[in-house]
Amino acid sequence: MNLVEQNWTEILNRVKEEHDILDVSFETWLAPLKVYKVEDNIVTILVPSQQVGLDYVSKKYKLPLKVAIAEITGTNYEIELLLPEEIERRQKTEEDIITSSNAGLNPKYTFDTFVVGSNNKFAHAASLAVAESPGEIYNPLFIYGGVGLGKTHLMHSIAHFILHNNPKSRILYATSEEFTNELIEAIRNGNNTAMSKFREKYRNIDVLLIDDVQFIIGKESTQEEFFHTFNTLHGAKKQIILSSDRPPKDMDILEDRIRSRFEWGLLADIQSPDYETRMAILRKKEELDGYNVGEDVIDYIATNIKSNIRELEGSLNKIIAYANLEKREINLALAEQVLKDMISPNEKKVITPEFIINTVAEHFNLSPSDIIGSKRSSKIAHPRQIVMYLCREFTGTNLVQIGQLLGKRDHTTIMYGIDKIEAEINNPSNTVTEEEIDILKKKINPPK
Numbered sequence: 001m002n003l004v005e006q007n008w009t010e011i012l013n014r015v016k017e018e019h020d021i022l023d024v025s026f027e028t029w030l031a032p033l034k035v036y037k038v039e040d041n042i043v044t045i046l047v048p049s050q051q052v053g054l055d056y057v058s059k060k061y062k063l064p065l066k067v068a069i070a071e072i073t074g075t076n077y078e079i080e081l082l083l084p085e086e087i088e089r090r091q092k093t094e095e096d097i098i099t100s101s102n103a104g105l106n107p108k109y110t111f112d113t114f115v116v117g118s119n120n121k122f123a124h125a126a127s128l129a130v131a132e133s134p135g136e137i138y139n140p141l142f143i144y145g146g147v148g149l150g151k152t153h154l155m156h157s158i159a160h161f162i163l164h165n166n167p168k169s170r171i172l173y174a175t176s177e178e179f180t181n182e183l184i185e186a187i188r189n190g191n192n193t194a195m196s197k198f199r200e201k202y203r204n205i206d207v208l209l210i211d212d213v214q215f216i217i218g219k220e221s222t223q224e225e226f227f228h229t230f231n232t233l234h235g236a237k238k239q240i241i242l243s244s245d246r247p248p249k250d251m252d253i254l255e256d257r258i259r260s261r262f263e264w265g266l267l268a269d270i271q272s273p274d275y276e277t278r279m280a281i282l283r284k285k286e287e288l289d290g291y292n293v294g295e296d297v298i299d300y301i302a303t304n305i306k307s308n309i310r311e312l313e314g315s316l317n318k319i320i321a322y323a324n325l326e327k328r329e330i331n332l333a334l335a336e337q338v339l340k341d342m343i344s345p346n347e348k349k350v351i352t353p354e355f356i357i358n359t360v361a362e363h364f365n366l367s368p369s370d371i372i373g374s375k376r377s378s379k380i381a382h383p384r385q386i387v388m389y390l391c392r393e394f395t396g397t398n399l400v401q402i403g404q405l406l407g408k409r410d411h412t413t414i415m416y417g418i419d420k421i422e423a424e425i426n427n428p429s430n431t432v433t434e435e436e437i438d439i440l441k442k443k444i445n446p447p448k
């Protein structure tokens with residue numbers, strides 16, 4: 001017990017004496033006050049009556065209480081007066097926090113921070129449906145997809161959602177490796193108590209989430225134990241959510257009785273994100289972390305890092321960390337420098353005619369609309385012909401399509417433009433065009 005609680009009666013009496021409070025007032029307002037807790041230099045006092053009591057006591061007795069507490073304990077505490085309902089609400093929130101962290105959940109992995117794109121739309125909808133009605137519709141939910149594509153993020157989102165709706169839900173998230181290791185430990189202990197504790201942990205719950213379940217393949221006793229865990233929970237209508245890097249049908253040496261159980265509920269896959277989703281994920285991350293990174297930098301990352309969202313986020317983090325460390329501005333040059341090792345040669349970016357138009361326009365100090373437009377001055381016609389040539393070099397676009405993109409020009413015009421540039425490149429007495437093309441090729445498709 002702390003000094004405030006120890007001396008509480010004396011503190012109240014001190015207030016009564018010093019302020020000459022009549023018995024009736026003392027009994028009504030002061031005597032019912034209780035110390036709820038003393039923490040971080042704050043004394044929280046419970047006012048066990050209605051709002052009127054709280055308002056009145058705060059106004060009239062808060063300062064006298066503060067002074068009396070300071071005089072008697074020798075510490076200058078802040079005073080907080082609360083009604084029982086508020087204390088109950090706070091306790092509940094504290095419990096919530098304890099439950100989610102006990103369940104091994106990452107607080108950042110929620111539906112709010114998950115960007116929905118065409119690659120994960122189905123898995124997201126399935127996850128939300130399960131989160132809204134656990135144990136009722138899709139059981140198990142089996143989410144599969146390649147490395148770093150958001151399976152864990154979705155699983156944690158489901159768990160957070162369920163906990164938010166029902167803080168008393170018993171939720172357990174574990175990787176299949178953790179499940180295996182704990183099982184091995186229980187078996188090694190060789191006594192029944194360790195094994196019952198293990199079973200109690202995994203079977204006496206409302207929601208079980210097992211990540212990367214592919215790792216149980218080939219581990220006989222793990223599969224056996226998992227099989228029984230699954231049956232117990234499923235039989236009791238408890239929700240099971242599993243993730244894996246591949247669908248059950250591709251889990252070669254998985255026992256059939258387990259494979260069929262994986263397929264009982266709903267299978268949902270996550271694919272690699274498309275460009276728009278990659279951009280949206282980077283923007284979301286930037287927003288969540290409170291940074292302001294230019295569009296060109298975000299575009300550079302999204303164009304070059306395609307297959308793994310963890311790497312996508314990692315690239316942005318790396319650029320930001322580098323800029324902070326070196327006290328440099330976050331711009332494209334920095335991004336290129338920082339990421340040069342991450343962008344592997346086989347992560348070739350897709351070069352579009354639009355990209356070529358923009359690059360050429362910028363190089364010649366023109367706008368893209370000049371290139372597409374109808375002006376025929378040589379200042380514009382020459383870069384336009386270069387665009388035609390580069391489109392044929394870098395993209396699969398045919399002459400008709402290039403013509404369409406360049407202000408609906410006829411394909412013979414395009415053919416003429418390309419021939420002209422080729423002739424200039426091959427002219428040994430004038431190397432200007434050749435040099436221009438050389439620089440532009442490097443800008444469009446930088447050597448790795």
Ligand SMILES: Nc1ncnc2c1ncn2[C@@H]1O[C@H](COP(=O)(O)OP(=O)(O)OP(=O)(O)O)[C@@H](O)[C@H]1O
Pocket residue numbers: 109113114115116117120145146147148149150151152153154212245281284309310313
């Ligand atoms: N759609 C998304 N929106 C926002 N962030 C995402 C999305 N998908 C993935 N991420 C982020 O990408 C990172 C990797 O995701 P996660 O760990 O969930 O992948 P995983 O599929 O479980 O990978 P692994 O196969 O390695 O277990 C995480 O930081 C996650 O928050």
